[in-house]
Amino acid sequence: IGTNAAGTAAIGNGRGDSDAANVFGNGNLIGGAAPGEGNLISGNLGDALDVFGPGNVIQGNFIGTNAAGTALLRNGGTGLQVGNSSQFGPAPPSRVGGTQPGERNVISGNRIGIIAFGSEDVIQGNFIGTDITGTVALGNLIDGIFLIGNRHLIGGTAPGAGNLISGNRRFGILVASSGADGGHRIQGNRIGTKADGASALGNASDGVAFATDFFVGSSGTGPVDSLIGGIESGAGNVIAFNRQGVNLLAGRRIGILSNSIFSNGQLGIDLNGDNPTANDAGDADTGDNELQNFPVVSEAVSDGSRTNITGALNSIPNAGFFLQFFASDFGDPSGFGEGQRLLGTHAVLTDGSGNASF
Numbered sequence: 001i002g003t004n005a006a007g008t009a010a011i012g013n014g015r016g017d018s019d020a021a022n023v024f025g026n027g028n029l030i031g032g033a034a035p036g037e038g039n040l041i042s043g044n045l046g047d048a049l050d051v052f053g054p055g056n057v058i059q060g061n062f063i064g065t066n067a068a069g070t071a072l073l074r075n076g077g078t079g080l081q082v083g084n085s086s087q088f089g090p091a092p093p094s095r096v097g098g099t100q101p102g103e104r105n106v107i108s109g110n111r112i113g114i115i116a117f118g119s120e121d122v123i124q125g126n127f128i129g130t131d132i133t134g135t136v137a138l139g140n141l142i143d144g145i146f147l148i149g150n151r152h153l154i155g156g157t158a159p160g161a162g163n164l165i166s167g168n169r170r171f172g173i174l175v176a177s178s179g180a181d182g183g184h185r186i187q188g189n190r191i192g193t194k195a196d197g198a199s200a201l202g203n204a205s206d207g208v209a210f211a212t213d214f215f216v217g218s219s220g221t222g223p224v225d226s227l228i229g230g231i232e233s234g235a236g237n238v239i240a241f242n243r244q245g246v247n248l249l250a251g252r253r254i255g256i257l258s259n260s261i262f263s264n265g266q267l268g269i270d271l272n273g274d275n276p277t278a279n280d281a282g283d284a285d286t287g288d289n290e291l292q293n294f295p296v297v298s299e300a301v302s303d304g305s306r307t308n309i310t311g312a313l314n315s316i317p318n319a320g321f322f323l324q325f326f327a328s329d330f331g332d333p334s335g336f337g338e339g340q341r342l343l344g345t346h347a348v349l350t351d352g353s354g355n356a357s358f
Contacts, residue, residue: 002044002075007067010043012076020044020075026053026092031060033102038062042073048110050081056094058082060102062132064109064140069132072109079110079140083118083149093120093153099160100125108138112146113168119150125160127195129167129203134195137167144168144203146214147175151183157234162188166201172242173208174216175223175251182224182251188234192241192264200263202241207264210251210288222250222288229259231322231345236260239268245338248288249273258345261338262328268338276336282354283315295323295358307343310358317354322347 001020002012013020020041023030030051031038038060041048048063062069063079082094096114097105105126107113113128127134128144144165145154154173155162165172172191175184190197191207212222228246229236236258239245245261245268248254261268271277271288279293297311309325323346326339348356 001039001041002048003040003042003067003073007040007042010073012044014044014046018045019047019050019077021049023049023051023056024053027055028053028057030056030058031105033059033098033100035102040067042066042075042109045076047077047081048075048079051094052083054084054094055092056082058094058096058105059098061105063105063107065106065131065138069106070136071131072138074109076111078112078115079107080105080113081115081117082121083116084120093122096121096123097126097163098124099158101160106130106132108140108167110140112142113140113144115146115148116152117149120152122153122156123163124153124156126163128163128165129172130164130195130201134164135199135201137201139167139169139204141169143171143174145173147173147184148177148181150181152185154184154186155188155237157188157230157232159234162190162237164193164195165189165191166193166203168203170203170205171209172203172206174214175208175210175226176213177221177223178212180221180224182226184223184226185230186226186228186237187230189237191237191239193238197238200241204243206244206247207239207242208237208245209247209249210254211249216249221252223254224252226251226253227255227257229257230255231257236342240264244268244270246270247273251288252290254289257322257324258342260340260342262340264338267334267336276334279314281314282317312355312357313348313350314354315350317350317352320347320349321356323358
């Protein structure tokens with residue numbers, strides 16, 4: 001759709017404001033996991049594929065590349081828009097990709113890779129911004145994935161569920177809401193690396209950003225009650241080689257847990273998008289994630305077999321917190337380094353003055 005028969009050159013459909021393919025309804029299959037079932041949707045002037053309705057499955061397609069998945073054949077608009085619509089009845093989630101290699105979509109070289117709206121769509125196992133090997137950048141011109149709505153799952157804890165989201169020209173994943181949408185889970189993905197999860201293939205801006213809208217500038221509370229990583233096995237993301245790892249420009253109650261965050265150009269995690277936020281007594285300030293105070297390590301001593309870490313957290317009084325401890329191959333000259341390897345998680349309870357030692 002949009003190429004010559006060999007899938008090597010563009011013969012684009014549409015205009016800049018129209019789409020190459022629209023699917024309306026529920027329970028449709030676009031592509032498939034078996035050899036030869038995937039579609040090639042590339043070289044079109046507008047969006048490549050818009051899928052509206054619940055319970056749809058999009059698998060095995062190449063969107064924005066040539067038929068081999070090795071070079072760009074850009075679509076002028078978004079590669080894939082997917083979302084539920086109440087006019088088609090109850091809303092079981094739609095699925096983009098899957099945990100098996102044959103279910104993978106390669107969605108690269110578009111304006112935005114995927115826009116997911118509505119609720120509860122599942123995006124798993126895809127290569128977004130790279131070639132078919134996951135080693136060469138064929139970046140989408142803006143973001144890899146743009147999320148709005150509620151309770152989308154990007155990746156997951158099962159083997160093969162994580163997406164590769166790398167080489168894009170702005171954010172790897174942008175999550176936006178001007179109100180109180182949220183409930184998203186971003187788990188088990190490689191964001192800014194090659195398929196090996198270790199070599200550099202960074203997104204030009206932040207690996208994951210939360211904001212109020214697409215333009216990252218309007219007022220509002222931003223997304224709420226979402227999770228980047230988690231405490232279950234396989235939930236942590238690898239977020240590396242981007243400008244910043246996680247940039248919380250807007251949002252409340254966003255859990256950031258158990259991720260491997262390293263080799264980003266600036267901070268691993270930034271609250272408010274304004275570089276390190278100083279601690280304040282009793283954590284009385286407000287803002288994104290309530291500008292949560294960070295624990296202060298006073299000493300870390302190794303005896304050759306284990307390391308004893310001593311420090312304290314000051315935050316709101318009489319509250320429970322998970323503290324996570326990481327090691328990294330290199331220190332950070334800023335003094336606010338990243339967390340490459342999770343060492344462990346420790347629960348503390350602050351006293352009436354907001355203090356807890358560990």
